[in-house]
Amino acid sequence: MEVYSVLSFTHKRLPIELREQLAFQDTATFLNFLQHLKHQHPSLKEIIGLCTCNRVEFYCYGTLASGALLEALAHAKNLPLALLQEKSTHYTHTEAIYHSFSVVSSLDSLVVGETQITGQFKEAYKMCLEAKLCGKHLSRLAHFAFKCAGRVRSVTAISAQVVSIASMAVKQALEVLESEDLPKKALVVGVGQMGQLVCKHLLAKGFSVLLCNRHLDNAKTFADSLNEPNIQIDGLENLKAHINAYPFCFSATHSPTPLITPDMLEPTPFRRFWFDLAVPRDIQDPKDPSVWLYSVDDLKGVVADNLEKRQKDTAKAHALIAEDTAQFLAWLQTLELDPLIKGLRDLAKQAALKELHKAIKKGYIPPELQDNVAKILHNAFNTFLHQPTAVLKKNAHKEEGDMLGESLKTLFSLGGDLFFLNAYRCEHTKGL
Secondary structure, eight states: OOEEEEEEEETTTOOHHHHHHHSOSSHHHHHHHHHHHHHHOTTEEEEEEEEOSSEEEEEEEESOOHHHHHHHHHHHHTOOHHHHHHHOEEEETHHHHHHHHHHHTTSSSSSTTOSHHHHHHHHHHHHHHHTTSOOHHHHHHHHHHHHHHHHHHHHSSTTSSOOOHHHHHHHHHHHHHTTSOOOSEEEEEOOSHHHHHHHHHHHHTTOEEEEEESSHHHHHHHHHHHTOTTEEEEEGGGHHHHHTTOSEEEEOOOOSSOSBOGGGOOOOSSOEEEEEOOSSOSBOOOOOTTEEEEEGGGGHHHHHHHHHHTHHHHHHHHHHHHHHHHHHHHHHHHHHHHHHHHHHHHHHHHHHHHHHHHHHHTTSSOGGGHHHHHHHHHHHHHHHHHHHHHHHHHTTTSHHHHHHHHHHHHHTTOOOOOOOOSOOOOGGGTTO
8 A cells, every 4th residue: 555654864863973974975976876775675656765863764655665765765865774774763653744844834844933944844755756766655745745834834833933953053152151251252164054044143143254265255145145245255275274263163074074173273362162963974073172063953951941942842843834734634534535526427438338228228218319318317316426426525534435435435446545534633633
């Protein structure tokens, strides 16, 4: 039976060291893995791959067992299969849909309420759609997920203050300034989405920023768009000098190897605070007591405080996601009814035409009246099937709808998958 499923690796079960090993070097490498997987397993009808600093996930439609995907990933990443089995979470159909909606609505993020994940999922969906890795089934899931995320943001206050890993890192830097006499000068490495967010948060808090990037044109385009005098740009060739001149450093590139290494350190009269927001990490542990290094996982204390303040909104958001999951499943079931109703009408038409041809052959009806009689029979079986069709549609979203659909398929030998989509329930639907 073809169903929705998700194979998930996230910050909840994987330390950053393992997330680094699972991360794909670039989009082309990731796409190549997904295309090879789909080619090797025809039962995998559609797939979307999502790779961020806190998660590597595969959203699937088809009959592919999670074991086959795990084996392919273990082989591609040269990791023990048993380890991936232990650290992964597998969701099937209703729970896969619920999980997908939660991810896109940022309920499953390290920073609950952050808005970056919605854009990341959109980019992953667009990438896989253009590569013909996904089609109508995952498109339905994605569009409902985006709609659900919008509803969560509009109905709750979970994203009232725009939060992200970037904003949490800047918040931590501001807390450092409460006890350290340091200038508000920060070095930002990388002009990707995370780097841009960090720059915006730092500038909003009164920092002067030096943005270093491999391609100066990209950095200049971004800096010009800000129309902000407190940001300067430079290339990575001068990175060593800058990390020894600035008390704060935020690095968020897509480099497969570290950009900042211990041999680049020089003594400074001030303590330094570095924030490595990349996976794989950009900064090797300097093992220097005068340098404090924060990774994404080290921000969990700040994140926990953020989550505690949002608990009421989080509970409300989960309830909304449960509602939308049920609505999506009900809509899917309505789609399942269409071929059933068409099958019933085709059977009635075939039976009527068969008897018409018999009557003409035996001389009961003259051939010249065949078209008129066919119209009468067509109207007759349409009238006869109107009531059963109306009842079936009326009860499609009720528990008895499954029983009615299965009974009709059995009585008329219509075949097809089981009706199993009704009555989705989870702990978040209680009290709704």
